[in-house]
Amino acid sequence: MTRRIAVLAHGGFPDGAKTATGILRYADAEVVAVLDRDIAADDPDARVTDYLPDVTDAPIVANSSESPDFDALVIGIAPIGGSFDETWRGDVTHAIESGADVVSGLHYFLADDPEFARLAGEHDVELRDVRRPPEDLTVAEGVARDLDAEIITTVGTDCSTGKMTTTRELYEAALDRGVDAGFIPTGQTGIVIEGWGIPVDRTVSDFTAGAVERMVRERSDHDYLFVEGQGSIIHPAYSPVTLGILHGSMPDSLVLCHEAGREAIHGYEDFEIPNPGYVAELYESLAESVAPTEVVAGALNTAHLDETEASDAKTRYQSQLTAPVTDPIRDGVGELLEAVL
Amino acid sequence: MTRRIAVLAHGGFPDGAKTATGILRYADAEVVAVLDRDIAADDPDARVTDYLPDVTDAPIVANSSESPDFDALVIGIAPIGGSFDETWRGDVTHAIESGADVVSGLHYFLADDPEFARLAGEHDVELRDVRRPPEDLTVAEGVARDLDAEIITTVGTDCSTGKMTTTRELYEAALDRGVDAGFIPTGQTGIVIEGWGIPVDRTVSDFTAGAVERMVRERSDHDYLFVEGQGSIIHPAYSPVTLGILHGSMPDSLVLCHEAGREAIHGYEDFEIPNPGYVAELYESLAESVAPTEVVAGALNTAHLDETEASDAKTRYQSQLTAPVTDPIRDGVGELLEAVL
Numbered sequence: 001m002t003r004r005i006a007v008l009a010h011g012g013f014p015d016g017a018k019t020a021t022g023i024l025r026y027a028d029a030e031v032v033a034v035l036d037r038d039i040a041a042d043d044p045d046a047r048v049t050d051y052l053p054d055v056t057d058a059p060i061v062a063n064s065s066e067s068p069d070f071d072a073l074v075i076g077i078a079p080i081g082g083s084f085d086e087t088w089r090g091d092v093t094h095a096i097e098s099g100a101d102v103v104s105g106l107h108y109f110l111a112d113d114p115e116f117a118r119l120a121g122e123h124d125v126e127l128r129d130v131r132r133p134p135e136d137l138t139v140a141e142g143v144a145r146d147l148d149a150e151i152i153t154t155v156g157t158d159c160s161t162g163k164m165t166t167t168r169e170l171y172e173a174a175l176d177r178g179v180d181a182g183f184i185p186t187g188q189t190g191i192v193i194e195g196w197g198i199p200v201d202r203t204v205s206d207f208t209a210g211a212v213e214r215m216v217r218e219r220s221d222h223d224y225l226f227v228e229g230q231g232s233i234i235h236p237a238y239s240p241v242t243l244g245i246l247h248g249s250m251p252d253s254l255v256l257c258h259e260a261g262r263e264a265i266h267g268y269e270d271f272e273i274p275n276p277g278y279v280a281e282l283y284e285s286l287a288e289s290v291a292p293t294e295v296v297a298g299a300l301n302t303a304h305l306d307e308t309e310a311s312d313a314k315t316r317y318q319s320q321l322t323a324p325v326t327d328p329i330r331d332g333v334g335e336l337l338e339a340v341l
Numbered sequence: 342m343t344r345r346i347a348v349l350a351h352g353g354f355p356d357g358a359k360t361a362t363g364i365l366r367y368a369d370a371e372v373v374a375v376l377d378r379d380i381a382a383d384d385p386d387a388r389v390t391d392y393l394p395d396v397t398d399a400p401i402v403a404n405s406s407e408s409p410d411f412d413a414l415v416i417g418i419a420p421i422g423g424s425f426d427e428t429w430r431g432d433v434t435h436a437i438e439s440g441a442d443v444v445s446g447l448h449y450f451l452a453d454d455p456e457f458a459r460l461a462g463e464h465d466v467e468l469r470d471v472r473r474p475p476e477d478l479t480v481a482e483g484v485a486r487d488l489d490a491e492i493i494t495t496v497g498t499d500c501s502t503g504k505m506t507t508t509r510e511l512y513e514a515a516l517d518r519g520v521d522a523g524f525i526p527t528g529q530t531g532i533v534i535e536g537w538g539i540p541v542d543r544t545v546s547d548f549t550a551g552a553v554e555r556m557v558r559e560r561s562d563h564d565y566l567f568v569e570g571q572g573s574i575i576h577p578a579y580s581p582v583t584l585g586i587l588h589g590s591m592p593d594s595l596v597l598c599h600e601a602g603r604e605a606i607h608g609y610e611d612f613e614i615p616n617p618g619y620v621a622e623l624y625e626s627l628a629e630s631v632a633p634t635e636v637v638a639g640a641l642n643t644a645h646l647d648e649t650e651a652s653d654a655k656t657r658y659q660s661q662l663t664a665p666v667t668d669p670i671r672d673g674v675g676e677l678l679e680a681v682l
Binding site for chain 1: 480481482483541542543544545546547549550551574575576577578579580581582584585588591609611612613614615620623626627629630631
């Protein structure tokens with residue numbers, strides 16, 4: 001049965017609410033409302049498709065009591081630091097009291113909030129903090145390379161280069177072709193969309209590869225697994241997460257995600273991004289001794305470019321990678337899927 | 342004032358008690374006794390130097406009440422899984438009741454044990470669980486490469502190739518020469534020896550590089566910092582920890598540690614260790630975009646070889662690295678220190 005969900009995105013919809021837009025695009029759930037009190041105050045008749053034309057429509061409402069009935073409230077926005085905004089308390093309380101589960105990817109765990117925990121007990125609903133890793137993680141055994149499933153992992157030249165989107169589009173395109181495929185979520189948005197997964201960036205570093213290995217083993221009955229990558233191997237802060245996914249998933253092929261024109265690591269502007277072809281080789285060299293693989297395709301985010309510029313950028317990226325390249329949003333992922341299947 | 346410590350190593354001294362031997366070799370403390378009830382039962386007059394000729398002597402006793410007075414009891418042994426052995430409870434209880442602190446690198450945190458916590462409160466002693474990372478870790482800012490201190494980090498072809506020993510020997514040799522040097526401990530033995538440090542393998546993967554960066558920043562008033570490495574970049578489970586240390590410490594030079602003749606990853610026998618020269622290049626390539634560095638020396642563990650075999654192995658390793666090589670225990674680290682200073 002499809003779940004009916006309300007998505008909280010106060011003050012952030014759509015561009016500041018990555019989880020909310022990810023859910024609207026990809027989740028197998030009926031979104032009955034988006035909560036954004038700023039938008040609702042400006043326009044009581046506002047609709048989701050006023051902002052995102054390509055998704056199923058729903059009303060934008062000011063709070064959870066104005067939403068049509070729902071089975072779960074999802075926190076679809078993450079303030080800096082991942083804390084809980086106390087002005088959301090009424091929405092969460094109302095959701096629990098109306099018998100709905102609450103799903104959150106915040107660093108602040110709802111289940112550790114005494115009031116929410118008590119209410120959830122009384123109303124027999126679940127508070128699901130997807131950012132909390134399981135407590136029984138262990139070191140990797142090094143077996144993902146022996147699985148029958150063909151494993152495709154997205155990697156990047158940086159954070160926020162479209163790894164989640166590319167992985168998701170590849171997975172859905174594979175399903176559309178009748179391929180038996182699975183999606184391995186490693187970050188909060190993917191986990192909320194899929195309803196399972198491990199937030200790899202929150203695992204203890206000794207167990208990071210093990211967490212990814214555990215997920216691919218659990219789903220290894222599929223013919224193809226699409227693993228959502230995180231960060232970048234050349235990122236001065238997040239590279240351990242990236243390497244844990246590479247060595248934990250032991251992929252058969254890699255898709256390298258890059259944003260056209262980005263020259264430095266986002267937020268670390270003194271760190272230049274080298275030629276993406278060099279970055280591709282670095283991923284391959286790192287995989288070599290553990291589980292050899294190749295970058296077989298490239299995804300290029302060209303959202304900020306016009307048609308001609310985008311075409312030039314793709315030609316350049318394609319020659320750097322010597323592999324097929326598309327912008328998954330502009331062009332679809334047909335060619336990339338051909339390369340990985 | 343030098344602290345007097347008793348080191349618990351029941352049933353493991355010396356070879357199964359890596360922390361105990363590390364303390365005896367390197368800690369700036371007076372070891373007044375080693376607790377090993379098995380040895381003490383066999384020989385009530387047993388001494389530490391019967392087992393380790395090159396350290397300061399002390400008696401081996403059956404329990405903490407038979408030890409000369411001490412200021413701290415250190416757990417110098419880690420059973421598989423890092424759990425607390427209940428047969429040690431009497432020793433810990435006696436230590437606390439006699440007013441001594443207790444230092445532990447176990448996964449089981451003594452401070453979370455209700456009985457120990459209560460007793461420690463009553464007797465005003467500290468229970469120091471060195472395996473618990475600080476709670477305020479953050480992401481790396483990417484600034485270690487800008488520090489004035491010259492940073493030397495040990496890396497390895499595998500776990501247990503002598504990174505702690507090599508780092509420690511380099512650090513002490515530097516001090517002996519009058520160099521203003523600091524030691525950055527990243528694992529439990531190093532932390533117990535130094536009395537500070539962060540157990541990098543227990544940090545959240547997003548903060549692993551940040552934890553290392555924080556330590557080198559804190560000690561950046563030294564001219565030289567020697568950073569203890571962990572794991573290996575080609576290890577199927579622990580590589581994220583290794584990369585966090587590489588990118589967090591942004592070293593000026595690297596010393597590659599290898600065990601002569603080891604052909605596969607310890608405990609992961611299906612994973613071959615490639616030519617150490619290739620592994621050295623991989624470390625350099627990974628560092629290149631973040632903070633360029635070079636492998637300037639090699640440390641080779643030849644403990645299991647005779648003199649001729651060891652010499653052949655060093656010659657081979659030296660030609661693979663095209664850098665000076667010694668066995669730090671057999672030959673000292675003089676040549677390695679020349680290469681890094």
